[in-house]
Amino acid sequence: MRVCSIVGARPQFIKAAVVSTELREVGEEVLVHTGQHYDEEMSDVFFDELGIPEPDYNLGVKSGPHGRQTAKMIAEIEPVVEETDPDVVLLYGDTNSTLAGAIVGSKCDVVVAHVEAGLRSYNREMPEEINRVLTDHASDLCFAPSENAVETLAEEGITDGVYLTGDVMYDSVLAVRDRVTDSSTVLEELGVREDECILATVHRQRNTDDRANLESILDGLEAASQPVVFPAHPRTVDRLEEYGLRDRAEAVVDLVEPLGYLDFVRLMDAAERIVTDSGGVQKEAFFLETPCVTLREETEWTETVDCGWNELVGTDTDAIRDALAKDEWPDDTPNPYGDGEASRRIAELVAEHVADSGAGTEAELESTADD
Ligand code: UD1
Numbered sequence: 001m002r003v004c005s006i007v008g009a010r011p012q013f014i015k016a017a018v019v020s021t022e023l024r025e026v027g028e029e030v031l032v033h034t035g036q037h038y039d040e041e042m043s044d045v046f047f048d049e050l051g052i053p054e055p056d057y058n059l060g061v062k063s064g065p066h067g068r069q070t071a072k073m074i075a076e077i078e079p080v081v082e083e084t085d086p087d088v089v090l091l092y093g094d095t096n097s098t099l100a101g102a103i104v105g106s107k108c109d110v111v112v113a114h115v116e117a118g119l120r121s122y123n124r125e126m127p128e129e130i131n132r133v134l135t136d137h138a139s140d141l142c143f144a145p146s147e148n149a150v151e152t153l154a155e156e157g158i159t160d161g162v163y164l165t166g167d168v169m170y171d172s173v174l175a176v177r178d179r180v181t182d183s184s185t186v187l188e189e190l191g192v193r194e195d196e197c198i199l200a201t202v203h204r205q206r207n208t209d210d211r212a213n214l215e216s217i218l219d220g221l222e223a224a225s226q227p228v229v230f231p232a233h234p235r236t237v238d239r240l241e242e243y244g245l246r247d248r249a250e251a252v253v254d255l256v257e258p259l260g261y262l263d264f265v266r267l268m269d270a271a272e273r274i275v276t277d278s279g280g281v282q283k284e285a286f287f288l289e290t291p292c293v294t295l296r297e298e299t300e301w302t303e304t305v306d307c308g309w310n311e312l313v314g315t316d317t318d319a320i321r322d323a324l325a326k327d328e329w330p331d332d333t334p335n336p337y338g339d340g341e342a343s344r345r346i347a348e349l350v351a352e353h354v355a356d357s358g359a360g361t362e363a364e365l366e367s368t369a370d371d
């Protein structure tokens, strides 16, 4: 069995790290990096520290307007799929790299498999929402992280090839959480103490590319009674500079470069609370039982809100201030995202699907013929 895994953005490297290990136990993987993220601290750091194999192809697509960026990826991924002739194209999440892979996989008549299927924010203004919907509908195999995700797919008529696997980010957090408590020195490096700092990240287009929203978030963070560490996505740094808000940001938060995953998990675990508009970080905060304030009006990770660990506040300054002042959190945490074995399950399901469909690499078919 040969699987072509397509990644391109920071959260996809983290998800692929755990899934690739399992996939390589059951078959061959061709790893394709679209190049959507390319700065050292947005890309290489994750390959290095998580031991992700060097990509077989780096397409170097880089940044650009959504349509052109996605089109360039499609044009670059297609010849790779033709050349490597995979049984399955495996995709993660909801980025432009995900959508480009889904389009190529389906056009080339290869089985398309989607990790993190069935998530919806129901906000069609988010580029990610369109990417998720289209990718799920183009996929032959949908790996859903939660029961809600399975139900959402069913509501849209997608029932064949749907598997409740659990969430691969949970696997990932479990794999590193204890290790980083001893090994990471990020708290000392940043001069903050356990339970006495707030971790904030902002990168969502609606929040960064609108001066008023960005300023309103900074005003809200100013009310924090603890130091705020703010590892800034390059998009956010660009906008702060463009809007003349960099000095204001530096007065309110400790603006630092994006962190590697191991330090970031340590900081999420140590933080008294997290303020974010990231999808993955909302979930990781929940896994680590760090209260989360989400700078969005809606979330696709609704379970984290329903159980009381995550509060949606949008960008309203007062709402952010109120949420920062809140100090009552649930006594217990349900576990809607699986048992930490999602990656192994996904690899096995992919392998079973390929075996059942009678496909396989030439080498495997030859060896079967020899038997
Ligand atoms: C993308 C995904 C988003 C995901 C996020 C993870 C889409 C539509 N969006 O958003 O779903 O949550 O990745 O972080 O796919 N830039 C750099 N260096 C880099 C990467 C980006 O400077 O290595 C800057 C460029 O100015 C670029 C901007 O960041 O234009 C945005 O990057 P892009 O990949 O288009 O979108 P993200 O905001 O990162």
Ligand code: UDP
Pocket: 010, 011, 014, 201, 203, 231, 232, 257, 258, 259, 260, 261, 262, 264, 265, 277, 278, 279, 280, 281, 284
């Ligand atoms: N992350 C990281 N360093 C940072 C910020 C985030 O390692 O400075 C990790 C985080 O732990 C999570 C992933 O990157 O696993 C989330 O990425 P991001 O917020 O960029 O994207 P989203 O999840 O919103 O798509």
